[in-house]
Amino acid sequence: MRTARLNIDTGHNRSLTDLTPQIRSFARQLGDGLINVSVPHATAGLVLMELGSGSEEDLWARLDQLLPRDIRYVHSHGSPGHGGDHVLPAFICPTLTLPVFGGEVSLGTWQSIVLVDPNLDNPQREVLLAFLSDRG
Amino acid sequence: MRTARLNIDTGHNRSLTDLTPQIRSFARQLGDGLINVSVPHATAGLVLMELGSGSEEDLWARLDQLLPRDIRYVHSHGSPGHGGDHVLPAFICPTLTLPVFGGEVSLGTWQSIVLVDPNLDNPQREVLLAFLSDRG
Amino acid sequence: MRTARLNIDTGHNRSLTDLTPQIRSFARQLGDGLINVSVPHATAGLVLMELGSGSEEDLWARLDQLLPRDIRYVHSHGSPGHGGDHVLPAFICPTLTLPVFGGEVSLGTWQSIVLVDPNLDNPQREVLLAFLSDRG
Numbered sequence: 001m002r003t004a005r006l007n008i009d010t011g012h013n014r015s016l017t018d019l020t021p022q023i024r025s026f027a028r029q030l031g032d033g034l035i036n037v038s039v040p041h042a043t044a045g046l047v048l049m050e051l052g053s054g055s056e057e058d059l060w061a062r063l064d065q066l067l068p069r070d071i072r073y074v075h076s077h078g079s080p081g082h083g084g085d086h087v088l089p090a091f092i093c094p095t096l097t098l099p100v101f102g103g104e105v106s107l108g109t110w111q112s113i114v115l116v117d118p119n120l121d122n123p124q125r126e127v128l129l130a131f132l133s134d135r136g
Numbered sequence: 137m138r139t140a141r142l143n144i145d146t147g148h149n150r151s152l153t154d155l156t157p158q159i160r161s162f163a164r165q166l167g168d169g170l171i172n173v174s175v176p177h178a179t180a181g182l183v184l185m186e187l188g189s190g191s192e193e194d195l196w197a198r199l200d201q202l203l204p205r206d207i208r209y210v211h212s213h214g215s216p217g218h219g220g221d222h223v224l225p226a227f228i229c230p231t232l233t234l235p236v237f238g239g240e241v242s243l244g245t246w247q248s249i250v251l252v253d254p255n256l257d258n259p260q261r262e263v264l265l266a267f268l269s270d271r272g
Numbered sequence: 273m274r275t276a277r278l279n280i281d282t283g284h285n286r287s288l289t290d291l292t293p294q295i296r297s298f299a300r301q302l303g304d305g306l307i308n309v310s311v312p313h314a315t316a317g318l319v320l321m322e323l324g325s326g327s328e329e330d331l332w333a334r335l336d337q338l339l340p341r342d343i344r345y346v347h348s349h350g351s352p353g354h355g356g357d358h359v360l361p362a363f364i365c366p367t368l369t370l371p372v373f374g375g376e377v378s379l380g381t382w383q384s385i386v387l388v389d390p391n392l393d394n395p396q397r398e399v400l401l402a403f404l405s406d407r408g
Binding site: 168169170183184185186189190191193194195197198201202227228229232233234235237242243244245246247252268270 | 308313359362402
């Protein structure tokens with residue numbers, strides 16, 4: 001199994017980080033197999049979505065409805081709304097798996113692999129990559 | 137790795153398409169392993185759910201609450217509500233992986249593998265299957 | 273492929289069950305690979321989240337907004353709100369895959385693998401584990 005760890009600086013604002021270039025680079029020359037992308041954090045998630053056409057703002061608006069950024073949460077440390085950050089991974093799973101064909105991660109034209117970090121309090125994130133090859 | 141591409145005609149209405157028979161057929165005789173199902177589109181997703189008992193309508197009703205079909209979206213081309221279609225994959229991931237035992241995709245009695253396509257504007261969809269075997 | 277079946281007693285109240293110890297125990301000594309965790313039920317899901325700090329209540333509160341526990345559902349057998357239980361797996365997927373390094377399931381410090389069972393009517397649940405090794 002081939003593995004890598006990405007260190008991502010997501011800053012102190014909520015952020016969507018395009019991981020696609022780094023993941024494509026990792027997979028290149030690895031042949032055929034499955035690549036798993038996982039975020040070992042309790043307040044972040046991963047999505048496959050289009051970037052650059054405004055859907056970023058639309059996603060935050062929908063998340064603000066689902067997980068209001070206020071003090072209603074039982075889990076209540078950190079910035080207002082941080083309790084909702086802890087619920088986010090239930091709806092936006094922090095792990096996903098994609099096929100790789102001939103070293104190319106299989107994504108549609110408009111799909112990017114995106115780290116969703118609503119968290120104002122944790123500016124450094126890790127992302128784990130694990131590639132299981134056809135040949136072991 | 138064994139792979140296949142399904143071409144699905146989802147039409148010009150929003151649709152839930154049961155992919156289970158085609159995926160089961162693909163996996164038959166492939167032994168033990170993991171099957172990945174991925175949709176390379178930015179406005180569709182995959183769910184494991186029961187079909188045929190009314191949950192289809194219930195899912196659309198809940199999606200209409202989460203992603204209202206109006207013109208509020210920054211990403212605003214296409215039919216009204218299409219901006220929400222671009223947010224859908226954040227909540228309904230377009231890739232999932234299941235175990236296969238002796239050529240049988242492991243699903244519960246009431247589970248089907250369902251392509252969720254809220255999109256009125258893209259009637260043709262692809263679904264990618266990739267099976268990684270125990271034996272490579 | 274190494275496999276196991278967990279039998280979980282979730283009782284007649286809605287429940288979040290920490291599967292982490294049993295999954296860690298299964299993976300121990302299995303080396304490097306990918307582990308798939310799947311729930312073969314139509315009214316349950318899996319999440320990676322922090323337990324023990326109040327996020328359990330916060331998750332149920334958010335689910336009660338997304339999937340109100342009343343009689344609005346077309347799929348309407350069972351307890352009030354059970355129709356929503358059938359929609360839950362669309363938003364909280366019942367399968368996920370994680371990397372295993374040297375027999376250790378790769379999880380962050382605050383992440384647990386949690387079975388979400390909103391269902392009052394089905395007290396017994398199965399969880400399937402499948403480990404695909406680097407060596408086949």
